[in-house]
Amino acid sequence: MNAKPEQLQARGGALLTPRSSTAPGAFLAASAGVRLLVGGWTTRGGTCRQRSTRRTPARWVCMDQGAAPVGTRKSIQALENALQPTAFHRRVTILGSTGSIGTQTLDIVRSCPDKFSVVALAANGSNVELLAEQTHEFSPELVAIRDTARLETYREALRQRGVPEPPHIVAGEDGVVECARYGDADVVVTGLVGCAGLLPTVAAIKARKDIALANKETLIAGGPVVVPLVHEYGIHLTPADSEHSALFQCLQGAPDGALRRIILTASGGAFRDWDVSRLAHVTAADALKHPNWNMGPKITCDSATLMNKGLEVIEAHFLFGIDYDAIEIVIHPQSIIHSAVEFQDTSVLAQLGWPDMRLPLLYALSWPHRLRIETFRPLDLVQVGSLTFRAPDHDKYPCMLLAYAAGRRGGTMPAVLNAANEVAVELFLRNELEFMGIPAVIERTMQRHDTSDWKQTPTLDDLIAADAWARRTAREEAAKRPIYPAGANLETQKT
């Protein structure tokens, strides 16, 4: 199995230079407000319900601060209410409609026209032909294109298709925000990439739209603001990320305080069977060969570094209000078990299915209902044959530990981790940074943030400022040569 949580904490802590102590792990212990143990109870925000019976120094589960509606009396009531109508129709806005998440969401709408219809679509503008095709087929009332330079080409693509009633068209980042809060959409699917999803998601919540959350970076960067907003505006945020959908499904109906541990499964990404010594020379093309999933380039690269799993640890923390010590990562090469929960009595529930994003997207859109789509292929366990598991290799995947460290530090640090990762991945995909330079850039950016203007309880403006600062700093760090002295930096700090 995985490293014990306390080992992760110690190793995660050792990745960052402690400010006031050189003891391993002291960085995290010294991170005020992250997790202070007082008389056996943690004082981190939220009411902690349970102490696990495991003999680890600290193992706590908080079930009432998460964004997803599970595990509290209030959310079980929400579930009962949502189940009342037997027939439903949901009006859907899709941010990132031309991407992997967007096109698969539209597949679902196409399959269930009685259940779902499209209100608005947004895209960056790199594929206006596809956006025009989608406009023709789904007749959105409004379309947003972030890249204003692509507007005219899109209009021309609409003319060529003879779209009878062209939609209202908006452009730029403000246009994407307008799209997110537009009209009478019931739910907004966040399928755009990166922290660019933050402001549109905040706008959608304030317009009282439910959120089907695929864009995990929004929660990583914006969790301290987004989670309270979800509660303030009384909307439902349902996870679409396959792992969190699995957890969400397993937790339906679980009583308050029942959850003991989360087991996040990871495919291991493109390099899961490569020796760590070969990673210094891998190319973007190598990293983009995901073994199981067909996804956009950014998340595929994150899978190869296992930063995707690190981001998902933070995402699980914000969605389910669970402490970092109770979230473990396990490599599961088949990607059939999409994640599992352990309850207090050690019973484990997992959710299984083929690696097909349409299933978690369907559940995020139809929760708490269960819809049947005939084209969905039922799982065949005999065909699967065997399910295997192994512990993640920390030398190969330093990003994972950086994410644990950022999550435990809390406040603005996850936003900094996320922004530095976005910059480093973009540079790597452009062949301007080596693969193992990705964790090096992120670690250095986090170190500089820790000693400059880390904030424990950030506002939205603080998070946006931290994101912008981290992008500038990560570019500066990436420009230094040598960026990564053959692994010496991380190696030295781990010993």
Ligand SMILES: NC(=O)C1=CN([C@@H]2O[C@H](COP(=O)(O)OP(=O)(O)OC[C@H]3O[C@@H](n4cnc5c(N)ncnc54)[C@H](OP(=O)(O)O)[C@@H]3O)[C@@H](O)[C@H]2O)C=CC1
């Ligand atoms: N793909 C998957 O299976 C999964 C993805 N996710 C998450 O979902 C999100 C989307 O991933 P994925 O679909 O793979 O990404 P893709 O790169 O395939 O698609 C991204 C989409 O977002 C649009 N877009 C990008 N930037 C902006 C912007 N600033 N404003 C408006 N639209 C924008 C793109 O438009 P254009 O085409 O014009 O460039 C495209 O439609 C990510 O956060 C990812 O981590 C989570 C789980 C699984």
Ligand SMILES: CC(=O)[C@@H](O)[C@H](O)COP(=O)(O)O
């Ligand atoms: C499809 C999905 O939800 C992704 O998060 C996927 O699980 C990534 O694969 P890895 O397990 O390789 O990160």
